[in-house]
Amino acid sequence: MARDKRVLVLGGTGHSSKLIALISTIPELEIINSLAGRTRQPAIGSTPRRIGGFGGVSGLINYLREQEIDLLIDATHPFASQISGNAAIASSELKIPRLMLVRPPWKKVEGDRWIEAENNEVAVKVLANLGSRIFLSIGRQELASYAHLKHLWFLIRIIDLFPPDSLVPPGKILTERGPFYFEEERSLLQKYEIEAIVSKNSGGDATYAKIVAARELGMPVVMIQRPPLPEGEQVSDVESAVAWIKKMIKLMINS
Ligand code: NAP
Numbered sequence: 001m002a003r004d005k006r007v008l009v010l011g012g013t014g015h016s017s018k019l020i021a022l023i024s025t026i027p028e029l030e031i032i033n034s035l036a037g038r039t040r041q042p043a044i045g046s047t048p049r050r051i052g053g054f055g056g057v058s059g060l061i062n063y064l065r066e067q068e069i070d071l072l073i074d075a076t077h078p079f080a081s082q083i084s085g086n087a088a089i090a091s092s093e094l095k096i097p098r099l100m101l102v103r104p105p106w107k108k109v110e111g112d113r114w115i116e117a118e119n120n121e122v123a124v125k126v127l128a129n130l131g132s133r134i135f136l137s138i139g140r141q142e143l144a145s146y147a148h149l150k151h152l153w154f155l156i157r158i159i160d161l162f163p164p165d166s167l168v169p170p171g172k173i174l175t176e177r178g179p180f181y182f183e184e185e186r187s188l189l190q191k192y193e194i195e196a197i198v199s200k201n202s203g204g205d206a207t208y209a210k211i212v213a214a215r216e217l218g219m220p221v222v223m224i225q226r227p228p229l230p231e232g233e234q235v236s237d238v239e240s241a242v243a244w245i246k247k248m249i250k251l252m253i254n255s
């Protein structure tokens with residue numbers, strides 16, 4: 001009898017957790033959830049998982065071979081471009097079908113005062129004219145880009161605290177995990193007298209409330225644009241990813 005098919009899900013997002021919950025009921029499928037290990041208590045269920053980098057493209061190729069992975073789902077955050085690039089190279093080398101699950105970016109709507117920035121370096125330049133109290137909502141890893149802005153005050157929201165020797169901008173740190181809601185976000189911006197927000201264009205609902213609150217308060221948002229994705233098949237919702245996995249299993253079983 002043929003062995004079950006094995007899928008590796010590169011995760012670390014709400015989308016990946018939802019996908020894993022849905023595909024865990026497919027009988028012919030074994031799932032491995034892969035996390036980078038950035039978050040101390042990741043919100044994940046009981047699916048088998050591995051934590052930590054693979055060791056670049058060659059490490060990922062070795063892992064995919066050793067574990068006899070049949071399908072690769074890249075459900076990482078849209079800003080996690082290194083692992084997505086590695087996944088593209090490794091899957092093409094081993095001819096393993098790969099799907100990217102990418103949530104759509106937020107779109108500017110009427111009332112939004114967005115200033116689009118290509119990356120953090122551009123965002124830093126834009127901040128020169130936007131006031132002195134900034135809500136920095138970009139996660140933990142790129143805070144150092146703002147550390148030299150000693151004349152500004154930052155409200156910094158992250159999931160886990162950074163190591164003690166990290167370079168961070170001056171201000172107040174909040175450690176909180178989303179989802180966040182409109183009323184609370186508006187109160188937060190008002191309480192700390194925030195004048196502008198810096199955000200990644202992450203997409204999804206969990207962190208969108210701050211964008212809505214900024215719109216209502218007429219506040220500028222420096223919106224950091226996504227890095228380009230590698231070539232390959234992609235879907236924007238979990239249901240389509242489930243359908244793709246089922247289709248691929250059928251094809252593999254019948255071939
Ligand atoms: P990245 O810059 O694309 O990746 C850096 C390195 O981390 C990769 O080369 C890989 O190491 C390792 N890595 C990343 N994701 C991995 C995964 N799912 N499983 C195993 N190794 C992984 O990624 P990042 O931006 O640091 O993000 C790391 C994780 O946090 C991802 O899982 C992502 O989905 C999640 N996340 C990122 C953001 C963000 O804004 N960047 C936001 C929310 C969640 P090796 O080269 O050694 O294999």
